[in-house]
Amino acid sequence: MRILLVDDHEIVWNGTSRLLEQVAADLAPDEPFAFQAVRDVETACRFDAADFDLILLDYHLPTVSGLEALRAVRTHFEGTPVCMQSAETTPARVREIIEAGAAGFIPKSYRLQDMEAALRVVLRHRIYLPAEFVLSDDVTRARQADELPREDLARFLRVELSPRQRQVLALAIRGTPVKLIARQLQIAEGTVKVHLSMVYRALGARNRTDALCRVFDAQAAAALDNP
Known part of the structure; x- marks a missing residue:
């Protein structure tokens, strides 16, 4: 190391x-x-x-x-x-x-x-x-009516996302840039962005930071360990 x-x-x-x-x-x-x-x-x-x-x-x-x-x-x-x-x-x-x-x-x-x-x-x-x-007030917000409940998030990540979507999200929330995700998974950068957009929308997240906070708050990161 x-x-x-x-x-x-x-x-x-x-x-x-x-x-x-x-x-x-x-x-x-x-x-x-x-x-x-x-x-x-x-x-x-x-x-x-x-x-x-x-x-x-x-x-x-x-x-x-x-x-x-x-x-x-x-x-x-x-x-x-x-x-x-x-x-x-x-x-x-x-x-x-x-x-x-x-x-x-x-x-x-x-x-x-x-x-x-x-x-x-x-x-x-x-x-x-x-x-x-x-947990800060600047990060937490009221949940939208159609947003995935906190207690269901881990199951959603394991069951509802495709294996490719889990791979992309797992790399994104580790800070991997889009172009490196694309290179590592051997897919187009545009495809990576489409996957992230779909996953963020499902999570009720505006961006990577919001997705991180939702996943960590729900203690659901382990659901991405084996994409």
Whole structure:
């Protein structure tokens, strides 16, 4: 398991490395662990695009930061999940980060055990969203009359979606871009967009973030594990 941390506070490097190594050893004991840390996006992008399985990216960095940093890293490390970290955890900030394609958001204010739990999720290549974001007033909304009930969501994902739709949704909510979904499944980008549009409509979701929140709130992500 190869992980790159991009964070200009070098004091956090050792602690993050130890925590990641501990979690990785538990999740994949037979897989070698490799950790690199750099201070900025420019240095990160000097690595080969295939060098890492996961990238942890701080929101506030020197020179290039925020969404610009996320876009630059995702462009260079195409296909590698990029999980963003920030001390700012407003629903608006989390939403914009997820909508920009991050494969998760971890608040830097988390206690050690919460950070470990979040890292376990992202190291399994799942998107991590803070519970406070999923349950915030800015995210939750009144359910429409014809919208799928929360308690029926997992069954709907397992039974009502086609295998291809489950594949597409599973990749989309992990942060995989449309063109990479198309490449991985060997279908046209337009076909991916049609599948997502149909699934989002069925879920009552406006976009990927809304779909994520609905799936996570209903604890239905496991229904996508075997598409």
